[in-house]
Amino acid sequence: MNRHLLSAADLSRDDALLILDTAEELAQLADRPIRKLPTLRGRTVVNLFYEDSTRTRISFEAAAKRLSADVITFSAKGSSVAKGESLKDTALTLEAMGADAVVVRHSASGAPHRLAGWLAGSVVNAGDGAHEHPTQALLDAFTMRRRLGRLEGLRVAIVGDVLHSRVARSNVRLLRTLGADVTLVAPPTLLPVAVGGWPCEVGYDLDAALPKADVVMMLRVQQERMNAAYFPTVREYSRRYGLDGGRMAMLPEHAIVMHPGPMNRGVEIAADVADSVRSTIVEQVTNGVSVRMAVLYLLLGGSEAQR
Amino acid sequence: MTHAPAQAPGPADAKTVLGAAEIRRALTRIAHEILERTDGAADVVLLGIPTRGVALARRLSQRLAQVEGHPTPAGSLDITMYRDDLRLRPARTLGHTEVPPPGIDGRIVVLVDDVLYSGRTVRAALDALGDLGRPRAVQLAVLVDRGHRELPIRPDYVGKNLPTSQREVVKVLLEEVDGQDAVLLSEARPGPDGARPGPGGGRP
Numbered sequence: 001m002n003r004h005l006l007s008a009a010d011l012s013r014d015d016a017l018l019i020l021d022t023a024e025e026l027a028q029l030a031d032r033p034i035r036k037l038p039t040l041r042g043r044t045v046v047n048l049f050y051e052d053s054t055r056t057r058i059s060f061e062a063a064a065k066r067l068s069a070d071v072i073t074f075s076a077k078g079s080s081v082a083k084g085e086s087l088k089d090t091a092l093t094l095e096a097m098g099a100d101a102v103v104v105r106h107s108a109s110g111a112p113h114r115l116a117g118w119l120a121g122s123v124v125n126a127g128d129g130a131h132e133h134p135t136q137a138l139l140d141a142f143t144m145r146r147r148l149g150r151l152e153g154l155r156v157a158i159v160g161d162v163l164h165s166r167v168a169r170s171n172v173r174l175l176r177t178l179g180a181d182v183t184l185v186a187p188p189t190l191l192p193v194a195v196g197g198w199p200c201e202v203g204y205d206l207d208a209a210l211p212k213a214d215v216v217m218m219l220r221v222q223q224e225r226m227n228a229a230y231f232p233t234v235r236e237y238s239r240r241y242g243l244d245g246g247r248m249a250m251l252p253e254h255a256i257v258m259h260p261g262p263m264n265r266g267v268e269i270a271a272d273v274a275d276s277v278r279s280t281i282v283e284q285v286t287n288g289v290s291v292r293m294a295v296l297y298l299l300l301g302g303s304e305a306q307r
Numbered sequence: 308m309t310h311a312p313a314q315a316p317g318p319a320d321a322k323t324v325l326g327a328a329e330i331r332r333a334l335t336r337i338a339h340e341i342l343e344r345t346d347g348a349a350d351v352v353l354l355g356i357p358t359r360g361v362a363l364a365r366r367l368s369q370r371l372a373q374v375e376g377h378p379t380p381a382g383s384l385d386i387t388m389y390r391d392d393l394r395l396r397p398a399r400t401l402g403h404t405e406v407p408p409p410g411i412d413g414r415i416v417v418l419v420d421d422v423l424y425s426g427r428t429v430r431a432a433l434d435a436l437g438d439l440g441r442p443r444a445v446q447l448a449v450l451v452d453r454g455h456r457e458l459p460i461r462p463d464y465v466g467k468n469l470p471t472s473q474r475e476v477v478k479v480l481l482e483e484v485d486g487q488d489a490v491l492l493s494e495a496r497p498g499p500d501g502a503r504p505g506p507g508g509g510r511p
Contacts, residue, residue, distance in 0.1 A: 001398070018400065025385070025401040034438040037388040067388075297388075302398035 001298050004116045004123040008134040008174040016178055020142050022294035027287070029066065040069035043300050046099040048090070049126070050076040050106045055261055055285060056126050056136075060103045063292035069300070072099070087111060091118050101300055104128070122299040130164050130225075136260055137170035139291040141178055143280050144215055146287070147256050152179040157209045159185045160219035160241055160268050163192050163230070167260045168219060172200050185209045187241065189230045206241055210250040217258040218243050218268045234267055244270040248278065256280050320493055321478070325467055327488035330450065333466035334363070337448055338370035340464050341417060350414045350443065353381040356432055357402030359421040362483040363450060367419060380407030384418070384439075389431035406439060416442040417464075421479040423449040426460035451490055453477050 001015050011019075029035050045064040049057050057073065064071045074094070076082070081090060087106070094102060101122040104112050109129030116123040127133040145151050156175055162168045162184050175182050182200035184191065195202055203209050210216065221237065231237045243257065251257075257269075257279045265271045274281060325333070345351050348371050355364030361383040368381035385402035393399070418432050429447060436445060448464035453471040471477060471492065478491045 022401050025403060028404060032439060036438070038434070039388040039393065298398045300398075301388075301393055303394050303396050 003299070004112075004125075005134055005295055005299065006112050006116060006123065006125045007132045008137045008170040008177075009132075011134070011174065011177060013177050013179075016138070016141070016174060019138055019291065019294045019298060020145060022298060023138075023142050023287070023290040024146075026293045026297070027290040029290075029293075030286070036066050036068060038068050039297060039301055040064070040067040043069045043100040044098050045069045045071050045101045045103060045296065045300075046094045046097075047071065047073040047126075048094065048102050048104045049074065050081070050104075050111075051127070053105055053127070055288070056105065056133075059285070059288040060124075060126060060135075060292050060296075062289045063296055066289070067293055067296055067301075069100075069296065072097075087114065088118055091115050095119050095121065101296065124295060124299065127166055129166065130169075131166050132170045132173075133166040133260075134170050134174070135288070135292055135295060136167050137174040138295070139284060139288040140167075140171055140217065140258060140260070141174055141180075142291050143258065143284050143287050144180075144256070146283075147280060148214060148254065151175070154180040154214045155183070155212055156180050156215040156217060157183045157185055157206075157213040158217045158219065159206060159209075159243070161190045161221050161230075162186045162195070162219065163190045164222040164225045165219045171217065172198050176200065183209055183213070185241070187231055187237070206243075206247065207250065210247060211252065213251060214255055215258060216243065216251065216255065217260075218263075220260065220262065221264055221267050223264075238267050242266075242268050242270065243273050245272050248273050248276065251278070258284060261285070321491040322493065323489050324469060324477075324492045325451075325490035327482075330466070330488045330490065333450065334366055335370055337464040337466060338367055338374060341367070341371065341446075341448070342375060344446075344463070345415050345417075347375055348379050349377075351379050351417055352407055352409065352411055352414045352442075353379060353417050353419055354384040354406070354411075354432075354436075355381065355419045356428060357383055357385050358484055359479055359481050360419045361403075362481045363421060363448075364417075364419040365483075367417075367448065380409060382407045384432055384435055386428060386431040386435050389434045391427060391431065404435075411436065411440040411442045413441070413443050415444045415446065417446045417448050419448045421450050421481075422477050423447070423452045423460075423462050423465075424455055424477075426456045426458035429460050430458050450479055451477055 047060055061071050099121055103124045103126045105126040106128050109131035111128050112123050112125040158168050172182050176199040183203055185203045185206050259281050263269055342348050353364040353368050355361035364381045368379045371379040382405040383403055385404045387399050387401050446463040449462045450466040451469050452462055452465045453469045474495050476493050476495045480487050480489045482488050
C-alpha cells in the first residue's frame with residue numbers, strides 16, 4: 001500500500017483486494033457487544049472538509065473512532081479558511097497539532113495530491129472536485145462483492161451525471177482493476193470529453209443497457225454544479241435516464257441497484273426503486289464504515305519507518 | 308504467518324523435535340486433560356489463534372467429541388488489532404475471527420496456540436476476548452512451550468516443554484496449513500541488519 005490514498009487508479013489489484021478482505025473482517029465488528037478496537041489508540045485523524053458532506057464525513061469519523069483514533073473534524077465554514085487562509089497553511093497548522101492522517105474533501109480536483117506533498121502523515125482523498133472519491137469506489141466494490149459474491153466479469157452500468165461525478169471516475173478505474181466490465185450510460189452532454197480514453201464502454205440508451213447489467217449504479221444529478229443547460233428539463237432527464245419500477249423490471253433477476261447518495265428521489269431514482277429489496281443504498285452506508293476502517297488501519301496501523 | 312523465514316518446509320539445518328505421531332499423542336493427552344479439568348468439557352469453547360492455533364483447536368474439538376460423544380464448539384480469535392507491536396512492522400493482514408454460535412459469555416474458553424514464547428500474543432488474545440464477552444474462565448493450551456516469557460502468563464495444557472535459547476527458531480508445521488505434521492527447531496540466521504529475533508518478535 002502507498003502512504004496515501006489519493007486515487008483509485010493508484011491501487012493495484014492486490015492492494016484493492018487487501019482493503020476489501022480487511023473490511024470484510026472488520027464488518028464483523030458490527031455484531032459484537034463492543035464495537036471498538038484499540039488499534040489506532042493515540043493516533044490523530046483530521047477530517048478536513050472544504051465541501052459540505054454528511055455521510056462521508058460521519059462515516060470517516062465513525063471509522064476512526066471505532067479504531068480508537070482521536071478525531072478532529074474541521075469544516076471550512078466558520079474557520080480561518082473564511083478569513084482567507086490557504087490550503088497549505090491550514091494543512092501545516094493541522095500537522096503542527098499532530099495529525100497522523102488527514103482525510104480531505106475539497107472542491108478543487110487535485111487538492112489532496114498537493115496536500116500529500118506538504119504533509120508528513122497520510123492523506124486520504126474523500127472527494128476532490130470532479131476527480132476522484134476512492135473510498136466510495138471501494139465501498140461500492142465491497143457491496144457488490146458481498147451481494148453478488150464476485151467482481152471478476154461483473155457487468156456494471158453507471159448511469160447519469162458522469163461529467164461531474166468523482167464517484168464514476170473512481171469506480172471505473174477500480175472496477176477495471178478488479179476485473180469488472182463497466183458501461184457508462186448518460187446523455188452526451190453529461191459525459192466528459194475524454195471519456196473515449198476510459199477503460200469502459202459508453203452508451204446513451206438506458207433501456208438497452210439494463211437487461212445485461214448485474215449492477216446498475218445511479219448517479220446523483222448534481223444540480224449545484226449544473227451551470228449550463230445539460231438537459232432541457234429535469235422531467236425529460238428523469239424520463240430517459242431515471243430508474244423507475246418499470247425499468248427495474250428489465251434487470252436480470254439477481255441484479256442490484258446502487259446509489260452513492262444523497263438521492264434525488266423522483267429524478268434519477270424513483271422512490272419505490274430506492275426502497276426495493278434490490279436497492280443496496282443503506283447497505284452501502286454501513287459498508288462505508290467498514291471499508292474506511294480498513295483504509296485507516298492499513299495506512300496508519302503499521303510502522304512509521306516504512307511510511 | 309511463520310515462525311521462521313519462509314522456507315518450505317523448514318530450514319535445512321532444522322532438527323525435528325516432534326513428529327506426526329508425537330503431535331497426535333500430545334493432542335490426545337491435552338484433550339483428556341481438558342476433560343478432567345473442566346468436568347467433561349460441557350461448557351468449553353475452543354478458540355484457536357490464527358493460523359495454526361485454529362487448526363489445533365479443530366483437532367482438539369474432534370478428539371473431545373470422540374472421547375465424550377458430544378461436540379465441543381471450536382472457532383478462531385484473531386488478535387492482530389490488539390497486538391502491542393503493530394507499529395514495529397508494516398500493517399498486517401487480518402486473520403479471521405469466528406466465535407461459535409453459543410458465544411463465550413459464562414463459558415470456559417480454552418485459547419489454543421501452536422507456540423508459547425513471550426506471552427504477548429496471549430495478552431493480546433485476553434484483550435480481544437474481553438471485547439467479545441465475559442467468559443467464566445479462560446485457559447490456555449499450547450502445543451509447544453519454549454519459555455522466555457515476558458509477561459506473567461502460563462499455559463494450562465502443554466504438548467511439549469521445549470527448552471530453547473532465544474537464538475533458536477521453533478516452527479510448527481501442521482497438515483492443514485503446511486501439508487505435514489512436525490515441530491522443527493533451528494538456529495536463527497542473522498537478518499540483513501544482524502538483528503536477532505527476540506521473544507517479542509517471535510510471533511509474526
